[in-house]
Amino acid sequence: MICSSCGAEFQAPPKAPKGGKPRSRCDACRSSRAWLDGTTYRNLREQVLREETGCHLCGQPVDKSIQDRADPRVGQVDHVVPVADRPDLANERSNLRLAHRLCNLRKGAGPARGTGRKPVPQRQQCPDCGSYCGPNLPGAMTHWCL
Incomplete structure (x- = not known):
């Protein structure tokens, strides 16, 4: 196989770990932690926090006054490509974008898909029975009373 990081050819294991994906990087790139240059990352993180105002996953504004790092609404810098x-x-x-902590946790270590979370369907009151019904398909309603 060809390493996705350095382009060198390497011998990959015959099959991926159970439930995992096949290796795409050579042993040298897998063990390299060169990307952990703290100063560069901290500077980029500050730049992202200065320049961006909304979560790139859900589209909602990020409240930058929140200081509690455990708060799900706190802003984090997300690596779009893991x-x-x-x-x-x-x-x-x-490759760095602003995201809510909760949105970033929901995304996990995978690439962002679409706009992140799906919008919550709006429930409406059934005109026939007064119960609440939810959307089934575009333009159609599911009526619990039928």
Whole structure:
């Protein structure tokens, strides 16, 4: 196989770990922690916090006055393309975006899909029975009374 980080050819194990994906990086790139240059990342993190105002996953504004790092609404810097997949992009400004802590946790270590969370369907009161019904398909309603 060809390493996705350095382009070198390497011998991958015959099969992926149970439930995992096949290796895409050579042993040298897998053990390299060069992307952990703290000063560069801290500077980029501050730049993202200065420049961006909304969560790139849900589209809602991020309250930058929250200081409690455990608060699900606190702003975090998200690696759009996970560091595990592309360590060479770890300190690239174009790969860093602002996200709520909760949105970032929901996304996990995978790439962002679409706009993040799906919107919660709005429930409406059934005109026939007064119970609440939810959308089934676009333009159609599910009526619990039928």
